[in-house]
Amino acid sequence: MKLPKLLFIVALLIVFSTGYAQDSTLIEKNLKILSAIPGNTKMVLTGVAWFGFQSTFNDPVKTDVTNSFNSYGFSPMFLWKLSDKMFFESEIEINNGAMELEFAKLSFSLNKYMTIGAGRMLTPFGAYGERWEPIHIERFPNSHLLPDDNLLPDDTHLYYGAIMGVDIRGGIPLGSSKMNYSLYVSNGPLLSKDENGNPTGVIQYENLLDENNNNKEVGGRIGILPFSNSSLEIGFSEKHGIAGDRGNPVYGKTGATAYAVDLSYVKSIDAIKSTINIRGQFNSLKVDKANYYLTDSTNYTFDNTMQNYFVQFSLRPSMSRNKYLKKTELLFRYNALTPPKDALWGAKDNNGNGGTITRMDVGLDYWLSWKTGLRFAYESTAFPNGTKAKEFLASLVYGF
Amino acid sequence: MKKIAGILIAIAAVIGATIIINGCAATQMVIAKTGTQLWGENCIRCHNAPPSSDYSSAQWETIGMHMKLRANLTDDETNKIVAFLKSTD
Numbered sequence: 001m002k003l004p005k006l007l008f009i010v011a012l013l014i015v016f017s018t019g020y021a022q023d024s025t026l027i028e029k030n031l032k033i034l035s036a037i038p039g040n041t042k043m044v045l046t047g048v049a050w051f052g053f054q055s056t057f058n059d060p061v062k063t064d065v066t067n068s069f070n071s072y073g074f075s076p077m078f079l080w081k082l083s084d085k086m087f088f089e090s091e092i093e094i095n096n097g098a099m100e101l102e103f104a105k106l107s108f109s110l111n112k113y114m115t116i117g118a119g120r121m122l123t124p125f126g127a128y129g130e131r132w133e134p135i136h137i138e139r140f141p142n143s144h145l146l147p148d149d150n151l152l153p154d155d156t157h158l159y160y161g162a163i164m165g166v167d168i169r170g171g172i173p174l175g176s177s178k179m180n181y182s183l184y185v186s187n188g189p190l191l192s193k194d195e196n197g198n199p200t201g202v203i204q205y206e207n208l209l210d211e212n213n214n215n216k217e218v219g220g221r222i223g224i225l226p227f228s229n230s231s232l233e234i235g236f237s238e239k240h241g242i243a244g245d246r247g248n249p250v251y252g253k254t255g256a257t258a259y260a261v262d263l264s265y266v267k268s269i270d271a272i273k274s275t276i277n278i279r280g281q282f283n284s285l286k287v288d289k290a291n292y293y294l295t296d297s298t299n300y301t302f303d304n305t306m307q308n309y310f311v312q313f314s315l316r317p318s319m320s321r322n323k324y325l326k327k328t329e330l331l332f333r334y335n336a337l338t339p340p341k342d343a344l345w346g347a348k349d350n351n352g353n354g355g356t357i358t359r360m361d362v363g364l365d366y367w368l369s370w371k372t373g374l375r376f377a378y379e380s381t382a383f384p385n386g387t388k389a390k391e392f393l394a395s396l397v398y399g400f
Numbered sequence: 401m402k403k404i405a406g407i408l409i410a411i412a413a414v415i416g417a418t419i420i421i422n423g424c425a426a427t428q429m430v431i432a433k434t435g436t437q438l439w440g441e442n443c444i445r446c447h448n449a450p451p452s453s454d455y456s457s458a459q460w461e462t463i464g465m466h467m468k469l470r471a472n473l474t475d476d477e478t479n480k481i482v483a484f485l486k487s488t489d
Contacts, residue, residue, distance in 0.1 A: 042458045042459070042461055042462045043462065044455070044459045044462045044463055044466075046463075079462050079463065079465075079466045080462070081461055081462040081465055087462075087465045087466070087469070089466055089469075107465075107469055112474075112475040112476075113475070115468075115469060117469070130470060131446045131470065131471065132446065134447075136447065137446050137447045169469065169472055170472065170474075171468075171472045171473050171474035171475070171477065172474065173430060173474050173476070175427050175430075176427045176429060176430055178430075178474060180471075180472030180473075181472070182472065223472065228427075228429060228430055229441050230441045230442050230445060231441070233445065264445060264446075266444050266445050268444075275444065277444075367448065370447070370448035370449065370450050370451065370454075371447070371448070371450070
């Protein structure tokens with residue numbers, strides 16, 4: 001993309017964002033007026049809106065350079081404190097014109113260490129889905145390399161998206177450390193099918209209405225924060241469920257087991273007048289051995305193990321005296337996705353052997369408030385066959 | 401199956417070691433932490449720390465419940481952080 005066009009788009013984003021500063025005082029006044037309304041229940045409407053641009057270079061599929069304003073969305077979140085113990089939360093996401101209910105969950109606090117919840121909830125597996133995916137928390141203009149239909153025959157929602165079920169969760173002090181937990185039972189996963197109705201071996205976890213079998217998925221996460229300042233958290237997650245259709249003679253007992261390890265470290269360091277933020281998650285999915293049928297009635301089997309991970313580092317001079325510098329944040333992210341090597345739908349090298357897709361991202365944020373900011377990133381994705389896709393991404397995220 | 405057992409044993413060992421080293425009750429150092437400290441330490445774990453002026457006292461109570469669930473904060477942490485945000489609202 002030519003430099004003048006790029007500068008014009010950056011200037012547009014800055015112009016839109018300056019409107020924020022002028023309106024923020026009026027928003028504050030209206031929020032205070034709303035809070036004075038009497039009643040036992042207390043409701044908060046919050047959320048985020050976004051608008052993005054993408055420019056693609058060297059796309060291995062297309063031959064032309066693609067420049068487009070490629071994303072827009074609005075995601076209101078409704079929070080209701082129904083009593084000191086009962087709470088309801090829900091979020092709708094309208095992304096590029098498609099609307100989806102992200103979650104709708106009722107929670108009841110049983111005691112200081114345990115809250116029970118029920119409904120459609122963000123997947124309590126790993127840290128990414130519940131804590132890092134929300135667009136005002138994700139520092140980059142896009143998510144990391146996900147096991148979804150851009151790279152696989154279907155979205156997996158392995159560690160992002162929602163489940164339908166019941167969970168218990170809480171935080172527990174342990175001396176100068178603490179731990180937290182989330183344990184759940186939900187409708188189980190299902191085997192994704194091709195256009196002929198044949199399972200492909202891809203697991204689809206967002207099986208919200210559980211129309212394939214009566215088995216339920218069990219899973220959860222345990223987090224440990226060993227330091228008293230909560231700067232480091234390490235999480236371990238596991239889940240298991242039967243994915244095959246009930247009564248199916250071939251896949252009826254095909255199960256899927258997944259693990260995840262997540263880590264986050266956030267520390268303000270006075271010596272460099274900056275805050276560093278390191279986060280990452282490793283995910284592994286193993287599906288029981290099964291034969292998969294092709295359109296010509298032949299079948300094949302493979303070791304159905306998939307792994308992916310990302311590691312992200314950011315540095316923000318938050319303690320700098322320069323009022324512009326303290327609002328910037330430098331970002332770096334490395335991602336990798338390894339589909340099952342012998343699956344026909346996995347990424348292949350030029351010899352037909354399965355391989356790993358890797359991606360590297362470099363980015364820069366400029367924060368206008370704690371929830372609103374401009375984001376810019378350059379990313380390069382490398383495929384096992386030697387091709388590369390390079391993109392420039394920009395977005396404006398507006399929190400309210 | 402052996403792998404599952406091995407991972408579960410490792411997780412249990414980490415938790416067990418943490419409990420043995422630290423005990424179950426919060427130490428005096430942790431109990432003495434102020435709402436300001438806890439706000440500064442916990443809110444930045446995922447997102448930028450929100451200023452208290454962004455929401456009203458009643459809204460902070462509601463938001464506090466949401467964050468207790470989302471971040472799995474302890475009960476004590478949540479109460480202190482909300483009290484801090486309400487006091488400076």
